[in-house]
Amino acid sequence: MEFAFTEEQQLIQDSAKRMVERDIQPILDAYPVGESLPRAAMAKIYPVLAAQGITAPRVPVEQGGSGMKMLDYALIYEQLPAWLSVSIMGHDVTFARIHAEATPEQRERFLPGMLAGEKIGGTATSEPAAGSDPRGLSTRMTVEGDTAVVNGRKLWITNGSVADILAVTCIDGVDEKGRNTLKRIVVEPSECNVEIREIETTGLKQGHLAEAVFEDCEVPVANILSSGGDAARMLTITWNGNRPLVGLVAARLAERAFEAAVEYAGIREQHGKPIAGHQLIQQSLADMQTAIVASRMLCYRALDLMDQGARNNADAAMAKRFATNACLEAISKAMAVHGGMGLTEEVGLEQLWRDARMLTVPDATDEILTLIQGREITGIAAFR
Numbered sequence: 001m002e003f004a005f006t007e008e009q010q011l012i013q014d015s016a017k018r019m020v021e022r023d024i025q026p027i028l029d030a031y032p033v034g035e036s037l038p039r040a041a042m043a044k045i046y047p048v049l050a051a052q053g054i055t056a057p058r059v060p061v062e063q064g065g066s067g068m069k070m071l072d073y074a075l076i077y078e079q080l081p082a083w084l085s086v087s088i089m090g091h092d093v094t095f096a097r098i099h100a101e102a103t104p105e106q107r108e109r110f111l112p113g114m115l116a117g118e119k120i121g122g123t124a125t126s127e128p129a130a131g132s133d134p135r136g137l138s139t140r141m142t143v144e145g146d147t148a149v150v151n152g153r154k155l156w157i158t159n160g161s162v163a164d165i166l167a168v169t170c171i172d173g174v175d176e177k178g179r180n181t182l183k184r185i186v187v188e189p190s191e192c193n194v195e196i197r198e199i200e201t202t203g204l205k206q207g208h209l210a211e212a213v214f215e216d217c218e219v220p221v222a223n224i225l226s227s228g229g230d231a232a233r234m235l236t237i238t239w240n241g242n243r244p245l246v247g248l249v250a251a252r253l254a255e256r257a258f259e260a261a262v263e264y265a266g267i268r269e270q271h272g273k274p275i276a277g278h279q280l281i282q283q284s285l286a287d288m289q290t291a292i293v294a295s296r297m298l299c300y301r302a303l304d305l306m307d308q309g310a311r312n313n314a315d316a317a318m319a320k321r322f323a324t325n326a327c328l329e330a331i332s333k334a335m336a337v338h339g340g341m342g343l344t345e346e347v348g349l350e351q352l353w354r355d356a357r358m359l360t361v362p363d364a365t366d367e368i369l370t371l372i373q374g375r376e377i378t379g380i381a382a383f384r
């Protein structure tokens, strides 16, 4: 058992830190922190991410990706600003899903631009009436000759308003048991009738969460992904990778809050001494540090299991639920250490809290993660 990074992993992490400071932060500094980044800025950032190999880390090199270990991907991923972590994950899973479900011809058409970071991708599955339960989807695809017609409404699409490529999950019929059968189709928003608008949310403000309304959106049938690739397996694999990654974003946010709290506690004096010298403040700091370290350990472990080809469904669910909640609580404690200052925009902790709060929902809510873990423990599904 090893608890330290290897020399190579340390280099990956250091290089990612430098990449953010040198190539990404200067671009971000030109825009307000409370607004979605314009497409032009995204067009500068994505090739930088491509150069790090994280536009397609989960697909092997010989199949057109950059073939990274999940743990190595995570070391780069957790250095990014939180909203950008969520953005690149939305892109990268879209790449992996298209790759898994596409014919060689479709891969050739859709994936090289995404690999190079010239095209941005997103997956549109959630709908107003279907979130945790994808069986309730209602967006429909009907085929008329060479054209597939998509009708429906999708919500919460990461990268939705800046995406060149959307993998849209649709109903295309029913099976012998009367259940909806699902297929994905690649939609290029510039080429069909889809109305996209951004959704205002509490955090991750520089990112792009969008709603898309498809009204008789005509797409070539050649865009339907149905090569018989193992799509269901790929969905689970991508979720099991995403969950610990999301947990690591929470840990990074909490770490920033913790560092601010340690510094403030050392300089702020009350009752005749720095508040760092009061026992209850030390307890808050100790709780925060414990939350961060424990979160990282669980998340790295879930990713390492995946790299070893081991089943990690419970570990990934556990890691995300623990990390997002423990880190949200840690940020809240850091705000409390700052007293009234902790609530100000100037100090910035409230933004960390808002960003962290966003992370409790994507790639499964706390309740769904609990049920996934419960199913792994008992062998009994308690979803319905």
Ligand SMILES: Cc1cc2nc3c(=O)[nH]c(=O)nc-3n(C[C@H](O)[C@H](O)[C@H](O)COP(=O)(O)OP(=O)(O)OC[C@H]3O[C@@H](n4cnc5c(N)ncnc54)[C@H](O)[C@@H]3O)c2cc1C
Residues within 6 Å of the ligand: 086, 090, 122, 123, 124, 125, 126, 127, 128, 129, 130, 131, 132, 133, 155, 156, 157, 158, 159, 204, 209, 358, 359, 361, 362, 363, 364, 365, 366, 367, 368, 382, 383, 384
């Ligand atoms: C930042 C962010 C990024 C996202 N990115 C994408 C994306 O790129 N593509 C995409 O398709 N979607 C995306 N989503 C949507 C996300 O996947 C859904 O919001 C999530 O699955 C929950 O669905 P819902 O919001 O409809 O909540 P619901 O499913 O309606 O859940 C409401 C509440 O009921 C609980 N609940 C549901 N079922 C059960 C049950 N069986 N037992 C107990 N409690 C239950 C839930 O835990 C929750 O507390 C994103 C969301 C966010 C916040």
